[in-house]
Amino acid sequence: MLNRAWYETLRTEVLSEYGGRCICCGENEPKFLAIDHINGNGAEHRRQHGGGRRTYRWLRKNGFPKDNFQILCHNCNLAKGFYGTCPHRTNGGAA
Numbered sequence: 001m002l003n004r005a006w007y008e009t010l011r012t013e014v015l016s017e018y019g020g021r022c023i024c025c026g027e028n029e030p031k032f033l034a035i036d037h038i039n040g041n042g043a044e045h046r047r048q049h050g051g052g053r054r055t056y057r058w059l060r061k062n063g064f065p066k067d068n069f070q071i072l073c074h075n076c077n078l079a080k081g082f083y084g085t086c087p088h089r090t091n092g093g094a095a
């Protein structure tokens with residue numbers, strides 16, 4: 001249980017550092033949010049540093065770099081991955 005509490009605290013800290021909401025649609029429910037690799041190099045980053053908790057620890061250890069990371073909700077993140085861009089961007093929606 002302590003490990004789970006530590007993870008939730010870390011995740012909350014990371015999401016807060018990156019604005020706490022999806023930069024595409026504005027979703028702010030933490031359970032729906034994910035860290036996105038802006039340049040599409042998430043698989044490479046996970047191979048080098050690990051994913052999930054390791055990514056959150058890496059972000060904190062490296063001062064929460066903003067040049068290659070942002071928050072997207074899972075819907076916007078998957079759309080970006082599958083289609084190259086989110087429909088919010090192509091249909092004149094949110095930033």
